[in-house]
Amino acid sequence: MDSLRRLEEIFAHFPGIGPRQAKRFVYYLLNKSPASIKEFTQLVEEVKRSTSECTKCHRFFFGTTKLTSCSICSDASRDQTCLMVVARDSDFESIEKSGAYRGLYFILGGTVPILDKEFEKRIRIKLLLERVSEKNSAIKEIILSLNATPDGENTAEIVKEALTKLKGDFRNSILGRGLSTGAELEYVDGDTIRSALSNRK
Amino acid sequence: MDSLRRLEEIFAHFPGIGPRQAKRFVYYLLNKSPASIKEFTQLVEEVKRSTSECTKCHRFFFGTTKLTSCSICSDASRDQTCLMVVARDSDFESIEKSGAYRGLYFILGGTVPILDKEFEKRIRIKLLLERVSEKNSAIKEIILSLNATPDGENTAEIVKEALTKLKGDFRNSILGRGLSTGAELEYVDGDTIRSALSNRK
Amino acid sequence: MDSLRRLEEIFAHFPGIGPRQAKRFVYYLLNKSPASIKEFTQLVEEVKRSTSECTKCHRFFFGTTKLTSCSICSDASRDQTCLMVVARDSDFESIEKSGAYRGLYFILGGTVPILDKEFEKRIRIKLLLERVSEKNSAIKEIILSLNATPDGENTAEIVKEALTKLKGDFRNSILGRGLSTGAELEYVDGDTIRSALSNRK
Amino acid sequence: MDSLRRLEEIFAHFPGIGPRQAKRFVYYLLNKSPASIKEFTQLVEEVKRSTSECTKCHRFFFGTTKLTSCSICSDASRDQTCLMVVARDSDFESIEKSGAYRGLYFILGGTVPILDKEFEKRIRIKLLLERVSEKNSAIKEIILSLNATPDGENTAEIVKEALTKLKGDFRNSILGRGLSTGAELEYVDGDTIRSALSNRK
Numbered sequence: 001m002d003s004l005r006r007l008e009e010i011f012a013h014f015p016g017i018g019p020r021q022a023k024r025f026v027y028y029l030l031n032k033s034p035a036s037i038k039e040f041t042q043l044v045e046e047v048k049r050s051t052s053e054c055t056k057c058h059r060f061f062f063g064t065t066k067l068t069s070c071s072i073c074s075d076a077s078r079d080q081t082c083l084m085v086v087a088r089d090s091d092f093e094s095i096e097k098s099g100a101y102r103g104l105y106f107i108l109g110g111t112v113p114i115l116d117k118e119f120e121k122r123i124r125i126k127l128l129l130e131r132v133s134e135k136n137s138a139i140k141e142i143i144l145s146l147n148a149t150p151d152g153e154n155t156a157e158i159v160k161e162a163l164t165k166l167k168g169d170f171r172n173s174i175l176g177r178g179l180s181t182g183a184e185l186e187y188v189d190g191d192t193i194r195s196a197l198s199n200r201k
Numbered sequence: 202m203d204s205l206r207r208l209e210e211i212f213a214h215f216p217g218i219g220p221r222q223a224k225r226f227v228y229y230l231l232n233k234s235p236a237s238i239k240e241f242t243q244l245v246e247e248v249k250r251s252t253s254e255c256t257k258c259h260r261f262f263f264g265t266t267k268l269t270s271c272s273i274c275s276d277a278s279r280d281q282t283c284l285m286v287v288a289r290d291s292d293f294e295s296i297e298k299s300g301a302y303r304g305l306y307f308i309l310g311g312t313v314p315i316l317d318k319e320f321e322k323r324i325r326i327k328l329l330l331e332r333v334s335e336k337n338s339a340i341k342e343i344i345l346s347l348n349a350t351p352d353g354e355n356t357a358e359i360v361k362e363a364l365t366k367l368k369g370d371f372r373n374s375i376l377g378r379g380l381s382t383g384a385e386l387e388y389v390d391g392d393t394i395r396s397a398l399s400n401r402k
Numbered sequence: 403m404d405s406l407r408r409l410e411e412i413f414a415h416f417p418g419i420g421p422r423q424a425k426r427f428v429y430y431l432l433n434k435s436p437a438s439i440k441e442f443t444q445l446v447e448e449v450k451r452s453t454s455e456c457t458k459c460h461r462f463f464f465g466t467t468k469l470t471s472c473s474i475c476s477d478a479s480r481d482q483t484c485l486m487v488v489a490r491d492s493d494f495e496s497i498e499k500s501g502a503y504r505g506l507y508f509i510l511g512g513t514v515p516i517l518d519k520e521f522e523k524r525i526r527i528k529l530l531l532e533r534v535s536e537k538n539s540a541i542k543e544i545i546l547s548l549n550a551t552p553d554g555e556n557t558a559e560i561v562k563e564a565l566t567k568l569k570g571d572f573r574n575s576i577l578g579r580g581l582s583t584g585a586e587l588e589y590v591d592g593d594t595i596r597s598a599l600s601n602r603k
Numbered sequence: 604m605d606s607l608r609r610l611e612e613i614f615a616h617f618p619g620i621g622p623r624q625a626k627r628f629v630y631y632l633l634n635k636s637p638a639s640i641k642e643f644t645q646l647v648e649e650v651k652r653s654t655s656e657c658t659k660c661h662r663f664f665f666g667t668t669k670l671t672s673c674s675i676c677s678d679a680s681r682d683q684t685c686l687m688v689v690a691r692d693s694d695f696e697s698i699e700k701s702g703a704y705r706g707l708y709f710i711l712g713g714t715v716p717i718l719d720k721e722f723e724k725r726i727r728i729k730l731l732l733e734r735v736s737e738k739n740s741a742i743k744e745i746i747l748s749l750n751a752t753p754d755g756e757n758t759a760e761i762v763k764e765a766l767t768k769l770k771g772d773f774r775n776s777i778l779g780r781g782l783s784t785g786a787e788l789e790y791v792d793g794d795t796i797r798s799a800l801s802n803r804k
Contacts, residue, residue: 003653004665007646015627024618027692029647030654030663037651041644043610044632048640050606051633060633062607089630091386098391100398143401148380176400178379179349180393185292190299192381197301199377199400200344204452205464208445216426225417228491230446231453231462238450242443244409245431249439251405252432261432263406290429493788500793502800545803550782578802580781581751582795587694592701594783599703601779601802602746 056131058107058124059089072096072105079103081140085128085159087111087152095145103143106131111151112158119158128159132168144174257332259308259325260290273297273306280304282341286329286360288312288348296346304344307332312352313359320359329360333369345375458533460509460526461491474498474507481505483542487530487561489513489549497547505545508533513553514560521560530561534570546576659734661710661727662692675699675708682706684743688731688762690714690755698748706746709734714754715761722761731762735771747777 004026011022029037051060054070061070072078082103086092092105106128112119119125132139144159146152156174163172177195179188188196205227212223230238252261255271262271273279283304287293293306307329313320320326333340345360347353357375364373378396380389389397406428413424431439453462456472463472474480484505488494489512497503510525518524534541546561548554558576565574579597581590590598607629614625632640654663657673664673675681685706689695690713698704709731715722722728735742747762749755759777766775780798782791791799 002665003646003649007643007650010643010646015631016624021619023696024693026650027663028618029651030692032651034651037647040613041647043606043613044640044644046606047610047629048632048635048637060630062605086386088387089633090627093626094387094389095394098394100391100395143398145386145397147386148382148384152385173401175397176377176379176402178377178381178396178400180379180381180384181349181390183349183381184353185287185346185348186289186295188295189382190301193296193299194301195379196346196376197344199379200374201377203464204445204448208442208449211442211445216430217423222418224495225492227449228462229417230450231491233450235450238446241409241412242446244405244412245439245443247405248409248428249431249434249436261429263404290432291426294425488788490789496789496791497796500796502793502797545800547788547799549788550784550786554787575803577799578779578781578804580779580783580798580802582781582783582786583751583792585751585783586755587689587748587750588691588697590697591784592703595698595701596703597781598748598778599746601781602776603779 057105058109058127059092059105080138082143083132083139083141084143084145086145087123087147087155091145091147104139108155108159111146111155113151114154119155123155123159125159125162129162129166132163132170133166137168139168139170142170142172144172146175148175148177258306259310259328260293260306281339283344284333284340284342285344285346287346288324288353288356292346292348305340309356309360312347312356314352315355320356324356324360326360326363330363330367333364333367333371338369340369340371342372342374345373347376349376349378459507460511460529461494461507482540484545485534485541485543486545486547488547489525489554489557493547493549506541510557510561513548513557515553516556521557525557525561527561527564531564531568534565534568534572539570541570541572543573543575546574548577550577550579660708661712661730662695662708683741685746686735686742686744687746687748689748690726690750690758694748694750707742711758711762714749714758716754717757722758726758726762728762728765732765732769735766735773736769740771742771742773745773745775747775749778751778751780 008019008022008026011017011025012019014022017025029040032040047062051062052067053059054061054073055068056073057070059070067074079102082101083106084095084101084103085106085108086095087108087110089107092107095101108123108125108128110122112122116122132142142163144156146156160172160174176199177192178199179192179196183192185193209220209223209227212218212226213220215223218226230241233241248263252263253268254260255262255269255274257270257274260271268275280303283302284307285296285302285304286307286309287296288309288311290308293308296302309324309326309329311323313323317323333343343364345357347357361373361375377400378393379400380393380397384393386394410421410424410428413419413427414421416424419427431442434442449464453464454469455461456463456475457470458475459472461472469476481504484503485508486497486503486505487508487510488497489510491509494507494509508530510527510530512524514521514524521527534544544565546558548558562574562576578601579594580601581594581598585594587595611622611625611629614620614628615622617625620628632643635643650665654665655670656662657664657676658671659676660673662673670677682705686709687698687704687706688709688711689698690711692710695708695710711726711728711731713725715725719725735745745766747759749759763775763777779802780795781802782795782799786795788796
């Protein structure tokens with residue numbers, strides 16, 4: 001396969017991109033000046049090079065010097081007793097942006113599809129158990145923040161089961177179900193109604 | 202305007218129907234046999250004639266004999282201490298179908314758009330206050346079950362305010378917010394995250 | 403089945419309407435005044451009663467007196483040498499609205515899906531052949547105006563074949579293919595490009 | 604701005620990509636191995652480096668040796684009397700894939716939005732006029748193959764006007780309008796019906 005096709009193929013694996021748009025990406029780049037191309041490839045390499053995976057929460061973070069833990073994990077003013085488990089960096093960003101949470105995070109690195117038995121390859125479950133079992137850990141609560149989707153619920157189930165086997169002095173919680181902003185009762189399923197009713201205020 | 206245009210106009214006011222589809226409805230009916238047309242118009246009239254608005258909850262109900270209250274309002278086995286306020290019959294149906302609620306209902310008949318001052322024309326607020334103030338009322342809790350939309354929240358606010366002015370021995374509640382089934386954290390807004398976090402279990 | 407369910411079922415057969423919207427139609431009608439319901443059912447019956455199928459073009463037309471042919475078929479100023487064959491009344495309306503055509507029409511009453519052998523039940527092919535074979539017919543050209551879809555092309559094929567068996571002194575034509583308004587070359591198929599190229603001006 | 608934000612910004616300018624997806628692209632790359640990143644950036648540079656803009660048709664082409672004209676422009680078996688003018692490489696690909704055309708091409712490099720007076724900055728109009736005026740040119744017909752959109756029609760108008768000022772021995776043509784594959788008469792506009800009718804066969 002020639003370079004052109006191979007590059008198209010790589011773009012076609014970008015999230016949400018199909019073969020047709022991959023081809024358009026290649027043409028888009030071909031129309032750029034050599035200087036723009038240089039800037040682009042250098043940025044990709046620089047970002048990769050200067051980004052580290054935090055050894056505590058496993059999210060990617062960017063810094064001028066080599067640090068082992070990210071700005072949140074090393075921020076003593078964050079609530080050290082709460083650890084929120086999320087599937088991906090994008091979930092972390094969404095929650096951090098809401099300003100609703102002031103504790104620490106742990107990025108699982110993915111979710112486990114239903115019926116997938118090899119969940120240890122999908123998510124950082126071992127690293128999570130190690131993180132929680134650290135000697136001087138102040139963690140009192142682990143909040144499972146996973147999507148309200150079949151994959152998210154399956155993952156929450158697996159993580160919860162693994163955590164309850166640990167004999168730690170912490171409680172597990174899971175994000176509350178109910179009406180999301182914009183939800184209309186006419187179109188909402190029975191589970192959501194049941195949760196919204198039991199969470200009524 | 203001739204009858205054809207007038208009928209198109211009527212269909213164009215059906216929920217979710219625009220002028221083009223209204224026109225297609227008319228052609229659809231023209232292609233039906235006279236017997237089918239007869240069945241259709243007779244059913245419309247029969248359904249209208251044999252449906253009553255329940256004097257207690259104001260939902261439409263269908264029955265062979267003339268009753269003043271619907272099967273739910275006259276069912277002594279339902280929890281008489283709980284009154285759920287919903288906007289429309291379709292919301293009532295959705296909640297009843299979930300099987301999550303065993304109390305009584307009250308249909309407001311609509312919602313109040315933000316900035317609309319004449320809310321008394323939009324919703325059965327007076328009738329609700331009368332219903333709640335009935336002498337021998339057993340109501341201990343009024344659950345406001347409205348959409349998590351701007352109109353729904355505005356309506357809940359108005360109803361809540363009116364109810365708190367009543368000096369009744371009941372509490373007001375509102376459906377819990379959180380992650381609806383299918384919600385993905387990456388796309389969910391800050392309010393939903395905040396609610397899901399404070400409702401965590 | 404009770405009347406309510408039966409009415410929902412009838413609405414669910416309206417073009418483009420599913421069970422959920424059918425239910426909403428019923429509630430919509432229940433909320434109307436008895437007078438509005440009366441107007442609605444009377445209009446449906448009146449429109450059906452005062453609409454006739456034109457004996458020449460077979461489209462539905464509306465008139466105060468009982469006529470056997472519609473305003474177009476009885477308009478001597480229309481080009482009597484051209485007969486356009488369309489599938490449905492809505493296609494007729496679209497073409498008439500364009501103002502591009504001044505001849506006569508014939509409504510087939512439907513299209514024939516590919517592999518459907520019983521096409522005589524689907525379209526008024528016999529009536530079309532009779533119409534074209536009328537003794538004092540002035541028709542010199544028959545224009546097949548069918549959708550550029552598999553069903554439309556299949557129907558055009560069937561009608562064309564039937565017409566060529568007739569030994570009339572007329573020519574058959576079919577609407578030209580090419581770029582429709584809004585078409586983008588990047589997304590257009592090979593057939594359309596081929597036609598657009600051979601029809602270039 | 605840091606490198607991460609700058610890279611997100613660059614991705615957000617890729618065709619069809621918004622800020623949210625740009626962010627996902629960055630995370631996607633961060634999760635790749637250093638070797639994959641290396642392959643990606645090297646491919647981008649290699650493709651850019653080994654791609655040339657054809658000096659005759661101005662499309663990008665890929666080859667092992669440095670050539671000044673692309674495989675089509677240097678193919679003597681192509682019809683040298685026909686020049687098709689298209690807006691972009693992707694339009695060229697779509698037409699070439701249809702197999703309907705065997706002549707030469709010229710890539711304008713874009714389209715001119717309506718009311719945009721500085722069209723010389725948008726499209727290679729000067730280079731087109733030079734190409735057509737070449738001394739030993741065999742061109743007999745110039746086919747304007749532009750989208751049937753407002754921008755495409757405006758561009759065709761501008762190019763046509765510029766070409767008619769040239770005193771060459773060639774004719775201008777434009778792709779035929781009519782029903783594109785999949786077009787339904789009910790939804791098609793009057794212009795398309797008019798063209799389809801005048802192009803009938």
